[in-house]
Amino acid sequence: MSLLIYNGKIIDPAQNINYTGWLLIKNGKIDSIGKGTPEESLKADEKIDAKSAFVSPGFIDIHVHLREPGQEGKETIETGCKAAVAGGFTSVACMPNTSPTIDHASIVKFINLEVDRVNLANVFPIGAVTIDRKGVEMTNVGALVEAGVVAISDDGSPVHDAMVMRTVLDYSRMFDIPVINHCEDLQLVNDGTMNEGFFSTKLGLRGIPSVCEDVMIARDIILAEYTGGRIHIAHLSTAGGVRMIREAKARGVRITCEVTPHHLTLTDEALCEFDTNFKMNPPLRSEKDRQALIEGIVDGTIDAIATDHAPHGSTGKDVEFAYAANGVIGLETALPVVYTKLVKKNIIPLERMIEVLTAGPANVIGLKNKGSLVPGADADIVIWDAENQYTIDVNKFYSKAKNCPFDGWDVFGKPLHTIVSGETKYPGLLD
């Protein structure tokens, strides 16, 4: 089985490729790649004319919530994977805050079976650091890794106890997987519901100070440096965090980090209508923080854009702001939002956007054959259009959820074909 994609603007930052050319796929792998028009002699079972659209490695989202098992009313592996491929994502890593928690190899095996049945995107489970994500007793990390987890994290529950963090950073070294921490000192959070600053003062909402994140990032840097373990900071949101991680990387600390599209494009000013679709954790921060995050993308401090795709139903969101659930969905809006607001406005280079959606995240979770179109790599590819404007409409999402802060935005950047292991998954048989 072979597939030829031609007449595409190929961008593969891992190989420094940015040219109009072609791509030959054989048996689910990249066979060859070339500039210009393919030779007449090049035969393929199937051909796709990319019509001058962009062709890049399939996007990789290392922070999604698929809600299965346990909260299938919000999302399932199937609907989440549909949303992924519709958004150009060929691989996602799913967080362990399921019910039951992904703290046992059997849960990983269940997810893998369902992912195989659904047969859309690659899904890499993230195991819990501690049993039931309670921050007390370490999971059987070795068994989880053997079952297929690519990282461990207690997700929304920060690993609060420094001794627990020190231990898992040390223990996980023998598996060479990152420990992902949601950095937040809960005493400093003090029941806050939005970023602390001018807008929390004005709106009378309890503030979450940016330093609650900085304090724990500082601790984790110190512990990672001491143990030699790999720490990954989830959804970085503060200028202080960017600065400390930049300094830590320069010293050789094994640290990586991610940022969400919403923290790159929105600030706490968006809360002025008390709209719960702008409520998430970490909260939207100040413009100063947003600018620092953009700088962190541009200068390489930030490794990945991750959506923190967090589906919620109306029961979680159609309530008073203080009582609303945290989280927004992001799989179907990451590309257009980042492309329109940052790349098209010449704030982030196009190649860098692709890198933090592909090779960057692949490197964080150690995916060897993904994130690049180099011959031999898995043929995970997205062909996407940047010319035609359209309006984001939550009612057209494949995700079960509609808790999206970008509804109604006029954007550019739309996936046309999403290919996983050489097979077209979007558009295709989604409906």
Place this chain on the structure above:
Amino acid sequence: MSWDKKDLLGLEYLSAEEIITILNTARSFSEISTRPIKKVPALRGKTVVNLFYEPSTRTSASFELAEKRLSADIVNMNIATSSVKKGETLLDTVKNLCAYKIDVIVMRHSASGSTLYLARNIESSVVNAGDGQHEHPTQALLDIYTLREHLGELKDKKIVIVGDILHSRVARSNIWGLQKLGAKVTVVGPPTLIPRQIEEMGVDVSYNLIDALKDADAVNMLRIQREREKFSLFPSSKEYSKLFGLNSDKLKMLSPNLIVMHPGPINRGVELASNVADGPNSVILEQVTNGLAVRMAVLFLVTGGTSLHPEQLSS
């Protein structure tokens, strides 16, 4: 006369003209409460629901009297927040009420922004009787009404608000309203009770009561509550009183014309000494009286009253 809003959600959302419209309307209504028969038909046939999710005696009594003196039909609902979180949602409760074709919901709720949330989901008018730490517009309107009775136009007048600014919806509404009318506002309290970046709202900040009050025209002493936080933000009521309480010794150092206000209920001996609360500088009971007229004006305006006909004001 300028009023075209269905709701009163906060003073942030009003223009100076709209604030003046409410205050002028209130002045017309204030006379009603001095009559032997304290009732006019301005809201006859209108239904008002007082939906209180937080305990309130003063504000709810003031609204209820305002509604009764305007001849509205009223329903009082007091709902403990804890049962709400477990049971019916706010929106379900209110949509059930709206099914009775009510005209106005007066709501007090512990969640900031809850009145905005409500107003964009229902057609009835919403009057904010205090939402979390966000706004308490009728309290600020009655404060401003009282200040104007004593000081005239508020342009360039210095008004000082003292106490727990962090948790105070009264402070926020006062800041918006006073500034829109041209007054200069200073907030005073320990740094732990002054919310971050409040200077960007255009106010001055001071941690010294006497310094701040030396050239002030009026002071609004907020009620202090130590039990608001898991970790108390100031060490004791005694220390608070020493640093930020107003007593007759401190008053002697200040202008004899200083107007002293308090939104109530007073912690006597903590933020305000009894002889100050009951003394010649205090306008606290005037505030209460004016609150009634202000709430009558608000209810009249949000239900579509645009001008006052003599028959609406006749008993």
